[in-house]
Amino acid sequence: MTQKTIKNSSLAKVRSKRIGIAAAVFLLPALALIAVYFIYPIIDTFVISAYKWNGISADRTFIGIENWVTLFHDKLFWEAFGHNIIIMVFSIVLQIPIGMLLATFLDAGGKKFNFFKVVWFLPYLMSSVAIAFLFTYALATNGGIFSSLATLFAGKRVTVDLLGRSPQALFAVIGVMAWQYTPFYMVYFIAGYGNIDTSLYEAAIIDGATRGQYVRQIAIPMLGPIFKTACTMSLIGSLKYFDLIWNMTQGGPVNSTELMATYMYKLSFQQFNMGYGSCVAAAMFILITVIALLFQKVFVVKEDY
Amino acid sequence: MRTKQIDYRKEKRKSVAAWTLATILALIWLVLTLTPFAFMVLNSFRKQFDMLQQGVFHLPDPWYFGNYTEVVTHGFFGYFFRSVILVAVSLVLMLIISAFAAYPLSRMKFRSRGLIYAGIVAMMSVPMHVTLIPIFKMTTNMGLYDKLASLIGPYVAFALPMSVFILTAFMKTIPREIEESAEIDGCGRFKNFFSIILPLSKSGLSTLAIYNGVAMWNEFAFANTLLQSPAKKTLPLALGQFKGEHALDIPIILAVLTLSVLPVIILFIIFQDKLVKGMMAGAVKG
Numbered sequence: 001m002t003q004k005t006i007k008n009s010s011l012a013k014v015r016s017k018r019i020g021i022a023a024a025v026f027l028l029p030a031l032a033l034i035a036v037y038f039i040y041p042i043i044d045t046f047v048i049s050a051y052k053w054n055g056i057s058a059d060r061t062f063i064g065i066e067n068w069v070t071l072f073h074d075k076l077f078w079e080a081f082g083h084n085i086i087i088m089v090f091s092i093v094l095q096i097p098i099g100m101l102l103a104t105f106l107d108a109g110g111k112k113f114n115f116f117k118v119v120w121f122l123p124y125l126m127s128s129v130a131i132a133f134l135f136t137y138a139l140a141t142n143g144g145i146f147s148s149l150a151t152l153f154a155g156k157r158v159t160v161d162l163l164g165r166s167p168q169a170l171f172a173v174i175g176v177m178a179w180q181y182t183p184f185y186m187v188y189f190i191a192g193y194g195n196i197d198t199s200l201y202e203a204a205i206i207d208g209a210t211r212g213q214y215v216r217q218i219a220i221p222m223l224g225p226i227f228k229t230a231c232t233m234s235l236i237g238s239l240k241y242f243d244l245i246w247n248m249t250q251g252g253p254v255n256s257t258e259l260m261a262t263y264m265y266k267l268s269f270q271q272f273n274m275g276y277g278s279c280v281a282a283a284m285f286i287l288i289t290v291i292a293l294l295f296q297k298v299f300v301v302k303e304d305y
Numbered sequence: 306m307r308t309k310q311i312d313y314r315k316e317k318r319k320s321v322a323a324w325t326l327a328t329i330l331a332l333i334w335l336v337l338t339l340t341p342f343a344f345m346v347l348n349s350f351r352k353q354f355d356m357l358q359q360g361v362f363h364l365p366d367p368w369y370f371g372n373y374t375e376v377v378t379h380g381f382f383g384y385f386f387r388s389v390i391l392v393a394v395s396l397v398l399m400l401i402i403s404a405f406a407a408y409p410l411s412r413m414k415f416r417s418r419g420l421i422y423a424g425i426v427a428m429m430s431v432p433m434h435v436t437l438i439p440i441f442k443m444t445t446n447m448g449l450y451d452k453l454a455s456l457i458g459p460y461v462a463f464a465l466p467m468s469v470f471i472l473t474a475f476m477k478t479i480p481r482e483i484e485e486s487a488e489i490d491g492c493g494r495f496k497n498f499f500s501i502i503l504p505l506s507k508s509g510l511s512t513l514a515i516y517n518g519v520a521m522w523n524e525f526a527f528a529n530t531l532l533q534s535p536a537k538k539t540l541p542l543a544l545g546q547f548k549g550e551h552a553l554d555i556p557i558i559l560a561v562l563t564l565s566v567l568p569v570i571i572l573f574i575i576f577q578d579k580l581v582k583g584m585m586a587g588a589v590k591g
Binding site: 126264 | 316319320323327330331334335337338339340341342344345348356357360361362402403405406408409410413414415416418421424425428429430431432433434435436437438439440441442443458459461462463465466469494498519522523524525526530540541542544545548555558559562565566569570573574577580581582584585587588
């Protein structure tokens with residue numbers, strides 16, 4: 001009996017060792033890439049943030065925390081961070097509820113609404129660069145969509161300046177982002193609806209519930225966790241936003257649409273101040289991580305009561 | 306009996322009202338979605354100065370195809386094929402590597418599995434900007450700066466966390482018995498992976514291919530940082546190139562935009578039924 005257990009446990013050991021080796025082989029390429037393109041660069045960015053460096057010359061001067069002190073008092077950076085926060089709030093408030101409404105509509109309609117699904121998804125297929133250029137023209141004062149419509153309704157020439165003025169520009173960009181990203185959340189919620197067991201719907205209908213009651217009282221509460229993930233994705237996405245703004249406004253007019261990422265890119269690749277650029281990037285990383293973690297914490301508390 | 310009938314009618318009326326309202330809202334969103342596309346396509350068929358004269362939502366008069374011939378004869382296909390090659394290579398590598406990683410994470414028991422999984426998934430929230438300067442530095446040091454190949458690494462790496470997350474969830478739904486019976490039949494782990502797990506993960510893989518293919522096709526920041534000469538640029542960068550060369554000719558730029566999104570739309574319409582299925586595995590919990 002004892003011999004048998006010993007034999008078993010050593011067999012188990014051999015087996016688990018074998019599994020360990022196999023797992024390591026399968027995981028190796030992914031882990032190597034993550035080490036090279038995530039771990040090492042993140043560490044290096046923090047290291048470079050302690051230097052004054054133009055990114056080209058071999059010599060760089062160690063200046064300790066000087067960049068970080070500058071960053072702390074850098075009005076532009078905190079202004080950019082504020083814009084990121086505004087975008088984050090409006091992304092969550094606009095994209096996720098609209099995406100969910102669209103998904104609810106498609107889920108109720110089934111296959112016959114496929115046309116809506118396909119068309120609604122189209123904006124997500126376009127590159128941010130293309131969207132940026134398209135909307136630069138579509139929102140222009142001359143021959144833009146809004147200017148043309150306003151002219152049509154007013155019966156005289158009216159110009160609507162959405163990108164050239166300070167508060168409007170940021171909200172115009174937020175609108176464009178909603179146009180671009182709502183389809184993603186729509187599909188995410190369609191997938192969420194798809195995961196709900198159909199027998200729940202059947203049971204609800206047999207019990208005399210209407211479609212509306214089913215959606216409100218059964219489906220939406222079941223989508224809770226997906227809601228949370230969608231919010232987290234939207235939050236992270238808005239804090240690292242770059243492409244659209246870079247190609248549409250370059251942070252202008254007068255920094256009114258400047259974001260952390262566009263500020264970092266300007267510092268590093270236009271002004272070649274890579275030491276400080278790295279500092280901004282590192283700060284961005286810290287802020288995103290902290291906000292994402294805080295968000296997770298708050299949501300867990302809310303779910304528990 | 307009577308009251309029941311009245312209730313039923315009331316419900317019916319309520320549901321008709323709800324459907325009408327929903328349909329109206331749906332149509333509004335449809336118009337909002339399509340208006341910019343209509344603006345883009347209609348105006349791409351105009352001559353430069355016709356846009357303001359004719360009004361942006363009038364049908365072009367006459368339909369002018371010169372913008373498209375101009376774009377196509379000025380290097381569009383070069384950019385196009387560079388992007389095709391880049392996306393194809395990156396996508397295939399990414400799918401293989403993430404499936405490789407997801408297999409042990411979903412179906413083997415070993416120490417530190419939870420830690421490795423959490424570590425990979427946590428990378429989803431890393432902004433690419435925090436890696437940009439070191440990757441720029443690394444690329445220059447390796448002599449890959451201004452070469453198309455320099456983008457493969459970043460593209461594969463940055464698509465991995467999300468893909469591993471979704472594929473791990475997806476592979477967990479494949480019943481364990483299938484593998485076990487194969488093991489009894491003498492199948493090794495690698496053979497198991499290629500002959501059983503990989504084919505069964507097809508719908509998950511195709512969804513990932515759609516999302517990441519679109520993302521890679523449209524990627525801007527890495528390409529803009531690591532490529533420089535016009536002869537090396539990918540399609541998203543070419544858009545800026547064309548815009549710089551034809552600053553005041555809006556219709557011709559709209560023609561380039563239309564051409565750049567057209568292949569993606571065609572592929573999407575062909576594969577649209579794959580859009581949701583694989584996503585369902587990722588839509589379980591965070």
